Amino acid sequence: MTTDQKQIQAIFDRIAPVYDQLNDRLSLGQHRVWKLMTVKWIDLSIGDVCLDVCCGSGDLAQLVAQRVGETGQVFGVDFSSEQLAIAHQRSQNQHPPLPITWIEADALNLPFPDNHFDCATMGYGLRNVTNIPRCLQELHRVLKPGAKAAMLDFHRPSSPLLRSFQQWYLDNIVVPNAKELGLTEEYAYISPSLDKFPIGSEQVHLARQAGFDKATHYQIASGMMGVLVVAKA
16 A cells, blocks of 8 residues: 555544544535435446445445345445444444445455446545546446446536635635544645546546546536546446
8 A cells, every 4th residue: 555545544544433424514414415316326226236435434335235125235345444344333223234245445456356346336535546547447347347336526616716615615614623523634635635636527538548438427516516427338
């Protein structure tokens, strides 16, 4: 694991205990709607075997598991052991138990065979991996032909006015909220991560380079959020 990967891993380990709380606060609960939209785009069926990359505390994996049913299977993958511990604990509270297996692994080196999954999701992960092309190539490798994946993340909006609002929100709402919990540095990284994150059209180009036959980027929340939807031929 590279130094950059270790630093990102350490950030997500530290924020794990308050990750869900801050997501609710900072999105005014809207992140739940965005995740439902993301799941809808992968065209799930009962019995599907699905992958949630960079699963964090497991929100998306649980949404997927509820839809694939008892005959399906979901694998939630993250390199943060602290996030996985919370995801596992949360899933244990579900009755009946959801068909989820939690695995500590790197999104750049997925521990699965080729052509294995019927679909995949990723929430707030693509922006945080250290090698986006490699991550997309791995996702393409493990998906079956015809499979879809949907990746939800924050983005810099194209509108200067909205960009200014987003930066104001990060500086005056996000970081102060994180500061209350002793996590100023951990959340201050969001702004620079947005600055270097490829815009929607660039993500589409990278997805096609990774081998995906179809790739579309959908703007949501006035362009401050987006979902990259890809399909393997």
